[in-house]
Amino acid sequence: MTTQNLFTSVKLNDDIELNNRILMAPLTRCMADENLVPTDAMVQYYARRAAAGLIISEATIIRPDGQGYPNTPGLFSAEQVQGWRKVTDAVHQGGGKIFAQLWHVGRVAHPHFFGEGDVLAPSALGVEGSVPRMRELTYQIPKAVSQDEINQLVADYAKAAENAIEAGFDGVEIHGANGYLIDQFLHHASNVRTDNYGQTPENMSRFALEVVDAVMSVIGANRTALRVSPGAYFNMAADPRDRAIFDYLLPELQKRKLAYLHGGIFDDAMTFDYLDGSISQYLRGHYQGTLVGVGGYSAQTASQAIANNQFDLIAIGRPFIANPDYVERVRDTLPLVEYSEDMLASLI
Numbered sequence: 001m002t003t004q005n006l007f008t009s010v011k012l013n014d015d016i017e018l019n020n021r022i023l024m025a026p027l028t029r030c031m032a033d034e035n036l037v038p039t040d041a042m043v044q045y046y047a048r049r050a051a052a053g054l055i056i057s058e059a060t061i062i063r064p065d066g067q068g069y070p071n072t073p074g075l076f077s078a079e080q081v082q083g084w085r086k087v088t089d090a091v092h093q094g095g096g097k098i099f100a101q102l103w104h105v106g107r108v109a110h111p112h113f114f115g116e117g118d119v120l121a122p123s124a125l126g127v128e129g130s131v132p133r134m135r136e137l138t139y140q141i142p143k144a145v146s147q148d149e150i151n152q153l154v155a156d157y158a159k160a161a162e163n164a165i166e167a168g169f170d171g172v173e174i175h176g177a178n179g180y181l182i183d184q185f186l187h188h189a190s191n192v193r194t195d196n197y198g199q200t201p202e203n204m205s206r207f208a209l210e211v212v213d214a215v216m217s218v219i220g221a222n223r224t225a226l227r228v229s230p231g232a233y234f235n236m237a238a239d240p241r242d243r244a245i246f247d248y249l250l251p252e253l254q255k256r257k258l259a260y261l262h263g264g265i266f267d268d269a270m271t272f273d274y275l276d277g278s279i280s281q282y283l284r285g286h287y288q289g290t291l292v293g294v295g296g297y298s299a300q301t302a303s304q305a306i307a308n309n310q311f312d313l314i315a316i317g318r319p320f321i322a323n324p325d326y327v328e329r330v331r332d333t334l335p336l337v338e339y340s341e342d343m344l345a346s347l348i
Contacts, residue, residue: 003303003330010053010312012259012290013222016170018053018097018313021306022327025294025315026056026101026173026227028069030133031348036061036074038083045348046087048324050094056173056262056315057087059103059180062160064114066104066181070133075100075160081167088168099171099225099259100164102157102215106181107142107190108235110134118143120153122184122191122198122207127235144193150207153181158214161224171223174211177264178227179234182208186228186245189237201248209252221257229264231272231279240274250286260290262315268295280310299330324348 107121121142176182184190293311302314322339
């Protein structure tokens, strides 16, 4: 099966043109130092994958209480900005482009990482289980954020976006998916608020749109993207009422002319009755801007999906860990190294 259409250039907007349609998906690798500063290993890791049309960085926390995994990088200190500048310079020298994925994990944060202070979430609803890679740490019941705390969070997303541009990123992808803070506002299982941020689709979409608008106001819509999970439940229970929230949210996002919208799903072959199909099918039916597909696609199946107008760009995850030269291998029809968990400790 041909993959020729993956190697056509595409303009996200008047300012950003990608060399091809293959994106490197955000992949948490936990390689930052003790101050959450990108390391030399990270510089090498990203530089080796600069042939991607666009690299989306690993999820990067906007402030200390947004951390829920060890050694995940930040974008809130001058030292972190300087560390990321080394990464972005290396990617640009390789002819690539890179967006920073902005992250706050919400109720799956843990004070072990940031000292005293509350775990914050839309509602005081905890999740069961323990912190990945640190199973001795169990999750806590979060504090429902106040209006003042919401305002500060919105401002901190915007500041992190400014920091990303200062660090040399070409733009940012706001992480609004996969059970983290913004996604927690968008689902009934994690949001039982009775104020202007709960109960109705408009209210439950409010925080996500406030963050998007704040980021756009400081770096422009052309450099702002968003990842969403209408049905990719992670650390929360499914609820068919959630569709109404995304039915409202997606047209609102359409108005904002984002750089792209990215579906957050681990396997796009999954279907959801209340979405009338897969996440990519649902998103395409409700959002006509640039759409990024993800979730178990090979280069061949992604190429066919793009030809079928299911989405415009494809984000590739684990194969990019195993194959730093993924783009070249696909282009030259060379075999891929198969990903395995055993690779994580050594591969950059």
